Amino acid sequence: MIELTHVSKCYGKESILNDLSAMIEKGKLTACVGPNGAGKTTLLEMISRLNRTDSGEIYINGGEVNEWNSGNLAKTLSILKQSNQFTMRLTIKELVSFGRFPYTKGKLNEYCHEVIERSLVQVGLLEQADQYIDTLSGGQLQRALIAMVLAQDTEYILLDEPLNNLDIKYSIQLMKIIRELVDVFGKTIITVIHDINFASAYADNLIAMKDGKLFASGPVNEIINAETIQSLFDTEVEVIERKGKKVILYY
């Protein structure tokens, strides 16, 4: 379980996160939603210690994040940042093997190869494993990166807008992979999602943020209603139900 208590962060005078407290349930897919500049990415960075908190504590499995040894943290929690651009030519397999670094510091043992292959199978890139990443489409690259995070084999996975630049087909494909990781492999995944409908359709829990503050949090069904979404995004919406899923219409 990840627990955030009174977390705050400022850049100069600008407050990015303001006294945010939340719980992230184990074995669930939690989607972090909210308008631009709400502090969603910063929140992910704080949990993964890429960015320090100004005040407040973040507990991962009971230990405060800053107390964690960085090697152990890398075996417990992985993060995939948004917009990964590569100037260097690597093969998919080389990229994915970087995920094993926290365990073997680069040397790959038999178990590593097993995990790498399994990760490639999960994202459907096993056959293209020796292809260079500069030849891949946006969707393939994103799946390759997900495979790298999978190879890191951590209990918690943080994804910062994984659907960015993906068309509907690849977005759905990726969300299904993420869903499977939670349902079949018992991972705890926290992802920032821009499209509220994807969050509604695939996530278990929502953390809604606005202006650096927690706006609402809880199971999807409790959070998604016209009133909450309307004031979260300052936009008129209508919520309808289809096949047991709530769909938000905003135009």
Added chain:
Amino acid sequence: MKKILFTGFLLISILLSLMVGVMFIPINHLFAPDETEKLLILTLRLPRTVSLLIAGAALSVSGLLMQQITQNKFVSPTTAGTMASARLGIILAMVFFGQQSLLHKTLFAFVFSIIGTILFAHFLKTIQLKQSMMIPLVGLMFGNVIGAFGTFIAYQFDLIQNATSWLQGDLSLISSENYGLIYITLPLMLMIYLFSHYFSVLNLGKQQVTGLGVSFEQIEMIGIMIVAIASAGVLLTVGNIPFIGLIIPNVLSLKSGDHFRKLLFPTAYSGAVFLIWCDIFSRIIVHPYEVPVSLTVGVIGTILFLFLLLKGERA
């Protein structure tokens, strides 16, 4: 099979380098030399060949490491101000401590090349250059500014001839008396090998690397120190050999990609062999005279560099 071929080619290159020069030593004499030949081999040809092998490998690997740290294919000790800074350090050491003090020259070269490279790396972080091609050009300018500063000081203290000779990569003056410093690059190359997995993951960029539990800054700093000291070590013995750190890794990566550790040995090997052949060529083209090896490398390097730039432009 491949290994035998590559080792064989290396041995042939070494033997040829021992044979060729003003006085030709036939291959059967190499193993049973007379007095003169023995003297020639031990004091000149062998130190020269060892220097070529080490300098070629060290400069190429330094270039590869620098490209890995900056994630830019066109950065090398020549195009990041490292060489120019080391030269400035040598000139200052000569001004303050006289021309003979090798210890001071060495220390100053090390310190200045480290500072210069860190400055350039910091500079790269502060300004975000849109085109990756701009980075080596800015680096060349940076190096030229430092170089001009060094030349100015050298003029003031009547050291210009001496300072210019440092800049020119030339092995005709190498002898068993003065080449020892080149060995300092060997432990540095070993360090690069030991840290190679850490350098490899730098491809992922700062944040993603941090997520793997690696301190990006620490690895970056270790890399810069190694490159700077190795380049200064080569500059102090062999002189400046431009472009080799740039073209060798780039040509190799065309075929085998950019995985740092996988490129490490091929880069060291190709750099060493390339430099030996350039030097052999330099020794026979105007026989019995010779041209500086930096000239040969410079000509071949410039052509390849332009080719790579244009190719990069198209991609």
